[in-house]
Amino acid sequence: MGSIFSTDFKRPTPEIIDEARSISTSSIHEAAGKIGSLPSAIKPLNSSLGLCGPAFTVKGAPGDNLWLHYALAEARPGDILVADMSGFYEAGYWGEVMSVSAQSRGVAGLVINGCVRDGKAMIEMGFPVFSRGTCMRGTEKNPEFKGAIAESLPIGDVIVEAGDLVIGDFDGVVVIPNDRIKEVITSAKDRDARELEMMKELRKGITTLEINGWEVK
Numbered sequence: 219m220g221s222i223f224s225t226d227f228k229r230p231t232p233e234i235i236d237e238a239r240s241i242s243t244s245s246i247h248e249a250a251g252k253i254g255s256l257p258s259a260i261k262p263l264n265s266s267l268g269l270c271g272p273a274f275t276v277k278g279a280p281g282d283n284l285w286l287h288y289a290l291a292e293a294r295p296g297d298i299l300v301a302d303m304s305g306f307y308e309a310g311y312w313g314e315v316m317s318v319s320a321q322s323r324g325v326a327g328l329v330i331n332g333c334v335r336d337g338k339a340m341i342e343m344g345f346p347v348f349s350r351g352t353c354m355r356g357t358e359k360n361p362e363f364k365g366a367i368a369e370s371l372p373i374g375d376v377i378v379e380a381g382d383l384v385i386g387d388f389d390g391v392v393v394i395p396n397d398r399i400k401e402v403i404t405s406a407k408d409r410d411a412r413e414l415e416m417m418k419e420l421r422k423g424i425t426t427l428e429i430n431g432w433e434v435k
Contacts, residue, residue: 225292225368227381229272230399232296235383238399239270241406243385243392249405250398256391257374260329263337263347268387269327271298272396275371275380278332280306283357285365290316292367295324298384300393302373303332310335310353317345329384329391331373348386 230238238246247255262268274297276289289299299320303311312328313336320328327346333353334340340347368380376393378384383394394402416429427434 225274225294225380227368228396229294229297229381230383230396234399234403235270235272235296238383238385238403239268241385241403241410243387243389245406245410246385246394246402247392249409250392250394250402254376254393254395255374256329256376256393257331258390259350260331260348260391261350262386262388263334263349263352264341264344265388267327267344267346268385269298269329269346269348270383270385271296271326273298273300273378273380273382273384273393275366275368275378276301277366277369277371278303278311279358279360279363279365280304281309281357282360282363283309283311284359284361284363285367286311286316287359288365289367290319290323290325293320293323293325296326298327298329299325300371300373300378300384301328301330301332302371303330307333307350308353309333309355309357311357312347312349314339314343317343317347321345327386329386346386348391 274293278285312334317340329348334349337352371378381396383399
């Protein structure tokens with residue numbers, strides 16, 4: 219096996235997770251200073267399901283899902299597996315069998331920079347999956363590959379750390395550093411409150427230009 223760091227990393231509290239759950243990814247992303255947005259190709263398998271919880275990171279091999287099995291065995295209830303599969307997308311790294319195991323162990327969802335399979339079954343069982351799409355091709359399980367769990371994980375232009383807050387909804391996935399979660403939630407709530415007031419004015423027929431003081435040039 220490769221390097222497995224301690225899985226006893228700092229996680230956001232259940233209270234903070236519940237508070238964040240009702241905030242959209244767009245609001246969180248804006249409130250954080252436009253950081254943390256994972257590649258837009260990663261979308262919900264079931265658009266009616268979101269996810270919110272601490273990241274449990276896993277680095278896997280192209281066309282191989284053994285490290286996802288390692289991560290699934292080590293994750294705690296409420297964790298969200300956040301996986302990168304080394305840039306190879308023509309494989310179904312996760313499916314119905316692993317989803318059954320994840321649900322029984324209390325894992326809160328999967329975010330994978332890669333594809334999954336058994337999509338219909340996972341939708342029907344209600345397990346939240348965010349992926350690049352579906353692919354029927356199976357995977358290998360090579361113990362010689364040096365993967366990692368609970369390490370820093372680059373996905374797109376975001377570095378995901380174990381214990382960061384992961385939120386996924388219809389628009390995609392955003393990741394917020396653990397030490398900024400409370401600050402960002404407060405800012406996001408303030409932003410949403412301002413937008414609610416703005417929309418009251420917009421419903422009266424006032425334009426966005428008037429509200430924001432923008433001039434047509």
